[in-house]
Amino acid sequence: GSALAQSATPMDPLPSWNEGKSKAAIVEFVERVTDQSSPDFVPVAERIATFDNDGTLWSEQPLYFQGLYALDRVRKLAPDQPEWSNTEPFQSVLKGDLKGVMATGMPAIEKLIFATHADISGEEFQTSVRDWLATAKHPQTGLPFTKMIFQPMLELMAYLRANDFKVYIVTGGGIDFVRVFSEGTYEVPPEQVVGSSLDAKFEMTNGIPTILKTGKLDFIDDKAGKPVGIYRHIGRRPIFAAGNSDGDLQMLQYTTIPSDAKDNKPGFGLLVHHTDARREWAYDRDSHIGKLEKALDDAPQQGWLIVDMKDDWSKIYP
Amino acid sequence: GSALAQSATPMDPLPSWNEGKSKAAIVEFVERVTDQSSPDFVPVAERIATFDNDGTLWSEQPLYFQGLYALDRVRKLAPDQPEWSNTEPFQSVLKGDLKGVMATGMPAIEKLIFATHADISGEEFQTSVRDWLATAKHPQTGLPFTKMIFQPMLELMAYLRANDFKVYIVTGGGIDFVRVFSEGTYEVPPEQVVGSSLDAKFEMTNGIPTILKTGKLDFIDDKAGKPVGIYRHIGRRPIFAAGNSDGDLQMLQYTTIPSDAKDNKPGFGLLVHHTDARREWAYDRDSHIGKLEKALDDAPQQGWLIVDMKDDWSKIYP
Ligand SMILES: [Ca+2]
Ligand SMILES: [Ca+2]
Known part of the structure; x- marks a missing residue:
């Protein structure tokens, strides 16, 4: 039909x-x-x-992208946190030693999460992630x-x-x-x-x-x-x-x-x-x-x- | 036009x-x-x-309707909970003494909530509320x-x-x-x-x-x-x-x-x-x-x- x-x-x-x-x-x-x-x-x-x-x-x-955000965020905040240069896991992050970060285990990962995701307003966090996504590039691709x-x-x-x-x-x-x-x-x-x-x-x-x-x-x-x-x-x-x-x-x-x-x-x-x-x-x-x-x-x-x-x-x- | x-x-x-x-x-x-x-x-x-x-x-x-559900639920479960007849706040609920329930304060209210809303699967709880809504009537209207x-x-x-x-x-x-x-x-x-x-x-x-x-x-x-x-x-x-x-x-x-x-x-x-x-x-x-x-x-x-x-x-x- x-x-x-x-x-x-x-x-x-x-x-x-x-x-x-x-x-x-x-x-x-x-x-x-x-x-x-x-x-x-x-x-x-x-x-x-x-x-x-x-x-x-x-x-x-090689790592959850949110983990890469956290690492970049540590680098960005580091100038205001002088004690990080000799405190793990921040020290290893700042040296670019990802294996060192991983070796410090879960408590260190939690420290990283709190340092980069907490004590911040919801709106400030959003802005920070939005800015990062707009410029950050994947390390391999x-x-x-x-x-x-x-x-x-x-x-x-x-x-x-x-x-x-x-x-x-x-x-x-x-x-x-x-x-x-x-x-x-x-x-x-x-x-x-x-x-x-x-x-x-x-x-x-x-x-x-x-x-x-x-x-x-x-x-x-x-x-x-x-x-x-x-x-x-x-x-x-x-x-x-x-x-x-x-x-x-x-x-x-x-x-x-x-x-x-x-x-x-x-x-x-x-x-x-x-x-x-x-x-x-x-x-x-x-x-x-x-x-x-x-x-x-x-x-x-x-x-x-x-x-x-x-x-x-x-x-x-x- | x-x-x-x-x-x-x-x-x-x-x-x-x-x-x-x-x-x-x-x-x-x-x-x-x-x-x-x-x-x-x-x-x-x-x-x-x-x-x-x-x-x-x-x-x-006179009370949040979910509170009335909890009271009805206590009455329904009471036959399997003989100790409730001499334990507050259940005792007051079973006697219909709402003022007595209220007088026992927040810890008692929490006990009531847990006794009527916890240790139950999500599906069983839904069924219980659905059955109650289908038959229960407001005490005044x-x-x-x-x-x-x-x-x-x-x-x-x-x-x-x-x-x-x-x-x-x-x-x-x-x-x-x-x-x-x-x-x-x-x-x-x-x-x-x-x-x-x-x-x-x-x-x-x-x-x-x-x-x-x-x-x-x-x-x-x-x-x-x-x-x-x-x-x-x-x-x-x-x-x-x-x-x-x-x-x-x-x-x-x-x-x-x-x-x-x-x-x-x-x-x-x-x-x-x-x-x-x-x-x-x-x-x-x-x-x-x-x-x-x-x-x-x-x-x-x-x-x-x-x-x-x-x-x-x-x-x-x-
Ligand atoms: Ca996955
Ligand atoms: Ca209200």
Whole structure:
């Protein structure tokens, strides 16, 4: 009929995904949950999708980019902190000795986080991150960090949104850090970012309403913390979750494993597997960043899609 | 012209608001921030509105309705807790001695909260609240609690949504409690509810992903906690905030007072003043529930609208 004659081939919503079983599995799921005649149809209000950030939406080597921000911030603040020149971990940072920093362990890392993320107002922190993102370059690629995002994942988020999903970022990184660029870079508004946080308090400072980030850890949105962060912020279980490491294991369990015998809500789990040493990095079980082991082992049994960056993606960065 | 001739009088978006300065102030603000040619135009993404719940969207006398839920829950659980018959505050609850409960003070109230809200999975808690709301009646009006909501405020939220505001509830009450009915009662989805919370943890229990509410207080979303809750959940300052008590003072400050000399974002603060002893309740400075004193005193100077329930509303409940 004329209606059919008029309908052109629809535009490919995932042009940077090579044809194959990964792309087919994603499209099949989205069509199934949005087809009113399907037994797996999911109402719009419940189409929640959650994406990890580091290693899932952008690169994370040789160090989480927020870690690189912290190191640059130490260098920037150092002139006002003379005692740092002989105090660890600052001393090692200032000498450019990253291994020395790492060797000082978790308490040192926490000191770095507090020195660079706390005792500052929310607005000042935002400005600092925004300024850094505008000028900082990745030590190996020379690219601005917001250009080291994964084009296929941008397309996937846009495809889900076009199908009335509400797309969230659920990151082990700092919620305040990611919110600075989430809207401009990923089209994810700040209120759809869940992440780790320091405590904050509200004060009227000289008559000005101020949110002050304090030096106390509030919440770590990683591993078993991810479902808790989702529960707190969203209050519904996602039906689609994407990650790249064992930090996402529990989020994928929460998304895809039925909560009781009557629960027949469909759920899709996706793992980005870093397999492309030429165009990006290749790592999994032995990496100190983005270690992927347990989730990789569980994926076949749980039916989680393992995306092979090398084979499945025709393009990495935009 | 014919275009003008065709344009009928637009439907009144606030039919339960009497004509007068309150209604006019609301309409004037909404028209101003949504008019592209106005210097106060606010882009859609930044049109965040936050509403307190108890006393702002529904009644709160003689006790917060969540408190009445807790008392009913104690009665329901009592057969399995024989020691409650001679332990305060449970003993007083079971005797129906509300004054006795109150007299035992905050530690007793906390005991009640933990006994009725903790050591339970998120899903079990939801079911319990849903069942209670379906059958419980208010001790004085005999109405189901979800019928004791304010029709004018429903219209106000719908009016804001029609003007592309994202409407949130920011409640001192429990986030998990309010989320059970927010979508059905107020058209506010669970992800747009901010509230007080207990800690939660995620576990795989016999292979089932489970969120367990624990007996540790996580966050009190009241007074200076409200701007912090907004900062955490939304990550932007609202441009419209409505409350009814001193618990909302800081939220109104955060919404309406410029954050620096360059900040010219418009902000609207609204206080529901309970002045109608005949149709609802009349109380403010001396009330043990919903005490309104400092915010009432500050309102004229800050330009906050004080809504007089008796004079401004032609209808209270739907
Ligand atoms: Ca990751
Ligand atoms: Ca209130």
